[in-house]
Amino acid sequence: MKKTERYIYPAVFTYDAGQEIAVVFPDLDVATSGVDDNDALLSARELLGCALYGMEEDNEEIPTPTPLSDITTAKNERAVLVDVYMPSIRMAKVNRSVNRTVTLPAWLNAAALERNINFSQVLQEALMTKIQTNRM
Template sequence: MNKLFYPAVFHRAEEGGFWVSFPDFPECFTEGDDMTRAYEMAVEAMGLALVSRKEEGEEIPSPTEIDKVDVEEGTLAIIEFDMLEYQKKHNSRAVKKTLSIPEWLNEEATAMGVNFSQVLQEALLSKLGINK
């Protein structure tokens, strides 16, 4: 679930710019002074909605098919959201983990000056198939 694509409806705001709504996230709205800024804000707003639902253990909805979106007086756009990139950007603080390894392995690695945190991070990235 790294890259997600959801429809969004861009509406012209009376005072200029655009406001954006999401058929799959009725609680989510944003706006921007122009189309570029509105799109950037839409990505961020959708990210907040997705992360919030994920943290609360709520269901992540499947994207509505574009031919089923009621556009009314707006313009349909597809918003691309990269969950992994969002998490890297917003959740990059270090988290302390306690783990156990055999004593002999610890002694060998310590003697060679191995950085345990770096090795664990590299191993996890490799195991998860994530390119840094």
Template sequence: MKTKTYLAVMEPCTTGYDVFFPDFPGCVASGKTIDQAARNAKDALSMHYYAMEEDGEDIPEPSAALNAEDTAGNVVSPITIYPELLHEEYRNRRVKTNTTIPAWLKAAAEERGINFSRVLENALMGMIN
């Protein structure tokens, strides 16, 4: 499985650590501890990477090294993501949608314990496939 590893720069601050990725301007995170900052950085990088791919933007190759200005007094940590898993995860995530049905139908379905989401999903899958 293909992986991508980017360098995250963790800057100490009064609340813990602020994180940025020199390869991805605008991709930021933070955390109270280095471990929390690294977890949040991975989430931020994953979402940023996915959004760029979905928008058809060029994805930068990981930098092999960072300049001294970025690293001075900071912690540098490699963050690895799995692009194929990102696509699968985000593509299959559950999203909320609103629908309108007659009140009597809603009441009758609720009385029978019918799962509205499951019914709608099954019906749409049947119509699409």
């Protein structure tokens, strides 16, 4: 079965003085917050992706999003649509190892073996430095 590439769900942003912006997804019964609108939206998008990915992995039924026009809000609340692109979420969750064949000069291979260097670890560290990430 083909998985959905993009989900769009309504979220309710609640603004209370002196507090972070609360964000609730009524259809999914999950919540997050942010220090400003941008942070709240990014947190909402991340939460939406995680929640839906978990539901996909558990083979749970994904609820139909409530139309934005059907969301009731209080005076200090705003209903907004939040979207998430699932292929990038799914790939980020994949942390399995894959085999790669590398070619090294014989002298470098011998020197590394002599020093008990873990080839996989060195390659991972070098690649993460090259692409500027610290995810492991």
